[in-house]
Amino acid sequence: MKKSVLLVALSTVMVVLAAMTFRGNDELPYNLKMGSPEVKSISSLAFGPEGILFIGDSKSAAVYAVNTKDVKGPKSVSSIDVKAIDQKIATLLGTTSDNISILDIAVNPISKKVYLAIQSGDGTPVLMTLAEGKFAPVTLKDVEFAEVQLNNSPGVDDKDGRGRSLRVSTISDIDYSDGKLMVSGLSNKEFSSTFRSIPFPFTDSQDYASLEIFHAAHGRYETTSPIKAFTTGKVNGKEYLIASYTCTPLVLFPLDELKAGTHVKGRTIAEMGNGNQPLDLISMKKDGKSYLVMANSRHPVFQVDFKDIESFEGSLTEPLADNVKTDGVDFESTPLTDVQQLAKMDDGTMVFLQKKSNGALDLWSSDKAENLTK
Amino acid sequence: MMIELIEIRLCGLRNLIFFVVLFQFSCTNETEEAISIVWENDKAVALQLEKLSIYELGNSQIEVRLVQEGNRVPILGELKEEGGMIIFSPLIPFTRGQSYAIYNGDKKLGDVLIPGFDPNDSEHSLVEIYPTQDSVPENLLKLFLKFSKPMREGQSVNYLTLIKGDTDTLSGVFLDLQPELWNEDQTLLTVWLDPGRIKRDLIPNQKMGAPLSKSEKYKLIISSEWKGLNGGVLDRDYSKDFAVVARDSISPAPQEWQLEIPRSASKSPLKVKFEESLDFSLLNEVFKIISHKNQEIDGEWKIGNEEKSIDFTPDSNWNKGKYKVRISSRLEDLAGNNLNRLFETDLEIQTSEQEDSEFQFIEFEVKE
Numbered sequence: 001m002k003k004s005v006l007l008v009a010l011s012t013v014m015v016v017l018a019a020m021t022f023r024g025n026d027e028l029p030y031n032l033k034m035g036s037p038e039v040k041s042i043s044s045l046a047f048g049p050e051g052i053l054f055i056g057d058s059k060s061a062a063v064y065a066v067n068t069k070d071v072k073g074p075k076s077v078s079s080i081d082v083k084a085i086d087q088k089i090a091t092l093l094g095t096t097s098d099n100i101s102i103l104d105i106a107v108n109p110i111s112k113k114v115y116l117a118i119q120s121g122d123g124t125p126v127l128m129t130l131a132e133g134k135f136a137p138v139t140l141k142d143v144e145f146a147e148v149q150l151n152n153s154p155g156v157d158d159k160d161g162r163g164r165s166l167r168v169s170t171i172s173d174i175d176y177s178d179g180k181l182m183v184s185g186l187s188n189k190e191f192s193s194t195f196r197s198i199p200f201p202f203t204d205s206q207d208y209a210s211l212e213i214f215h216a217a218h219g220r221y222e223t224t225s226p227i228k229a230f231t232t233g234k235v236n237g238k239e240y241l242i243a244s245y246t247c248t249p250l251v252l253f254p255l256d257e258l259k260a261g262t263h264v265k266g267r268t269i270a271e272m273g274n275g276n277q278p279l280d281l282i283s284m285k286k287d288g289k290s291y292l293v294m295a296n297s298r299h300p301v302f303q304v305d306f307k308d309i310e311s312f313e314g315s316l317t318e319p320l321a322d323n324v325k326t327d328g329v330d331f332e333s334t335p336l337t338d339v340q341q342l343a344k345m346d347d348g349t350m351v352f353l354q355k356k357s358n359g360a361l362d363l364w365s366s367d368k369a370e371n372l373t374k
Numbered sequence: 375m376m377i378e379l380i381e382i383r384l385c386g387l388r389n390l391i392f393f394v395v396l397f398q399f400s401c402t403n404e405t406e407e408a409i410s411i412v413w414e415n416d417k418a419v420a421l422q423l424e425k426l427s428i429y430e431l432g433n434s435q436i437e438v439r440l441v442q443e444g445n446r447v448p449i450l451g452e453l454k455e456e457g458g459m460i461i462f463s464p465l466i467p468f469t470r471g472q473s474y475a476i477y478n479g480d481k482k483l484g485d486v487l488i489p490g491f492d493p494n495d496s497e498h499s500l501v502e503i504y505p506t507q508d509s510v511p512e513n514l515l516k517l518f519l520k521f522s523k524p525m526r527e528g529q530s531v532n533y534l535t536l537i538k539g540d541t542d543t544l545s546g547v548f549l550d551l552q553p554e555l556w557n558e559d560q561t562l563l564t565v566w567l568d569p570g571r572i573k574r575d576l577i578p579n580q581k582m583g584a585p586l587s588k589s590e591k592y593k594l595i596i597s598s599e600w601k602g603l604n605g606g607v608l609d610r611d612y613s614k615d616f617a618v619v620a621r622d623s624i625s626p627a628p629q630e631w632q633l634e635i636p637r638s639a640s641k642s643p644l645k646v647k648f649e650e651s652l653d654f655s656l657l658n659e660v661f662k663i664i665s666h667k668n669q670e671i672d673g674e675w676k677i678g679n680e681e682k683s684i685d686f687t688p689d690s691n692w693n694k695g696k697y698k699v700r701i702s703s704r705l706e707d708l709a710g711n712n713l714n715r716l717f718e719t720d721l722e723i724q725t726s727e728q729e730d731s732e733f734q735f736i737e738f739e740v741k742e
Contacts, residue, residue: 043553058553091442091447092447092449092450093449093450093465094438094439094440094450094451094468094472094474095440095466095472096469101527101528120466120467121469121605122417122603123527123560123603124465124467126465126466135450137465170555186551188556188557188564189564189653189655190704190712191515191516191710191717225569225573228551246549246566246569246570271570271576271578277550
């Protein structure tokens with residue numbers, strides 16, 4: 001009896017092992033297929049599981065998931081300090097720094113390599129990595145990939161359950177969390193926001209939730225303005241979408257309420273100031289505390305303690321009593337100015353793309369969140 | 375999937391005859407056959423080197439570098455052999471007006487100058503500024519700039535100036551949005567006036583006020599320094615004067631529009647006249663004519679003067695009978711109010727809860 005049990009167990013293990021060993025080409029992980037995605041632009045980058053890189057392509061109105069196979073952890077993580085990175089990249093590309101833009105950066109959480117989305121003046125996109133001071137181009141030819149189109153049929157209006165158009169002309173931010181790819185989009189026509197939550201691996205049915213989310217100023221005026229940047233984070237044990245709008249409010253939405261066809265109203269927790277554009281939002285840890293860190297177009301990098309968000313019971317969506325004025329949750333300015341891109345390497349390490357006073361663009365990392373003020 | 379930089383080697387090139395080539399504009403240059411530029415859509419996408427017959431595949435190390443003082447960095451790209459030629463394709467096209475040096479190891483094989491744009495060819499112009507009318511509501515949300523040729527992205531804020539009265543240059547009026555909102559061929563840019571200042575009760579609105587004030591006059595200036603995708607600049611500075619009138623807090627109402635109905639058996643246009651200027655970019659795509667059999671009628675739409683009307687000319691003659699103009703509810707006026715909702719909904723004003731509708735319709739009948 002014991003022998004037969006052992007035999008069954010052994011054969012089961014062998015079958016499983018064989019299945020794993022002989023996984024065919026049509027069984028690539030995450031429903032990926034081999035091919036060369038026709039990426040027309042690289043507007044946003046975000047990492048998913050196991051070295052999967054999401055590429056937001058505004059010109060194609062699509063997001064590509066590419067298997068970078070870059071899944072080997074580094075022996076040690078060294079600090080990044082590349083002076084005049086724009087000039088260095090320009091020289092490698094055979095041009096001058098005024099002819100290139102760095103549109104986004106993302107750090108592979110496994111290999112800790114920095115991925116850079118670069119665009120030349122004529123619109124040609126280039127994807128590059130930076131590791132140990134060396135740049136390398138990433139080819140998108142003959143790779144494992146999957147794609148999700150954000151506009152279904154060209155010329156045919158794409159609508160949600162309430163008849164609103166859900167076309168996207170520019171991807172403003174993408175992020176991956178817990179099996180879902182989130183995409184915020186702006187339209188060059190309507191003044192509205194589209195936000196999609198797309199399960200990954202992508203499926204043929206594209207069962208994504210598309211919705212418009214509203215926020216109000218002091219309970220009085222409600223708008224569906226576009227989301228510029230967002231991240232996710234835990235507030236009081238619950239997962240929230242933390243979204244910053246082009247008209248400056250910072251708004252919390254419970255992730256589990258973001259369902260297609262619903263009129264979701266967020267809780268405005270702060271306003272980010274005059275004419276300011278939020279550029280990147282990430283969550284970091286320092287001394288056991290969690291912080292939301294935000295790079296801005298007109299202000300230094302802001303930080304806010306997640307505890308303050310949790311304890312901020314009020315909402316700027318409530319009408320204010322006369323003579324009471326609040327900007328909501330207390331945001332602290334860090335000494336970091338002119339940060340154009342902000343990425344998270346790990347809980348304690350941030351990567352900055354910063355314009356220096358001499359005009360050069362530097363890429364550098366801060367260890368142990370040393371640049372946070374508390 | 376990674377292409378390892380930086381050394382790009384061609385195997386097997388042992389003996390190399392040293393030669394220097396200067397490729398300039400002339401196509402009759404006798405050295406043309408040695409190094410030539412490969413063009414694609416007006417872009418210099420590769421350099422082609424004739425592989426001399428005495429070349430042997432071996433230890434060659436072909437590199438292309440941007441000619442810059444002290445620069446020894448090889449350009450990233452792909453090197454391959456095809457039909458007796460060595461072809462180097464950089465990751466991005468070679469830059470117009472720049473020179474590139476081709477090396478084999480330390481030996482320079484030649485220089486190539488990528489010709490700059492022909493100034494007569496590269497000049498471009500601003501075709502139109504929308505809204506075209508010279509008065510706008512104080513809560514104007516968007517402007518559109520239409521150019522004759524594709525423009526370079528990401529720089530609009532540097533080249534747009536708004537002057538109040540005759541002298542007061544305003545700052546922080548336009549939203550510095552990155553990436554900018556261009557159409558696909560990069561000839562039409564949407565510029566938002568800062569919505570945080572327009573939306574009432576937000577802090578920017580409270581502290582700075584709306585970008586535009588009623589009863590004031592403004593001048594929008596577009597600088598000739600603005601570069602096109604091909605490197606050329608605008609042919610001149612452009613400007614537009616406009617006056618600001620009261621805020622627009624009412625959704626467009628198709629039931630109040632006027633129609634000029636054509637006769638049957640003609641291709642005369644149907645004219646739809648709005649009571650106000652509407653959003654130029656949306657006007658182009660929200661209208662359809664539907665027959666009484668629920669079929670879409672093919673034809674051409676043409677936006678009228680100051681975006682206050684639109685004409686529809688059918689491809690075939692009108693038949694006698696009933697039709698409908700179908701309007702997608704996402705059509706907006708100049709202040710971002712669409713057919714279903716206002717740019718900002720005042721929650722203190724109780725309105726009857728109306729279901730959003732995807733379309734609105736205007737019925738009309740073509741008679742003899």
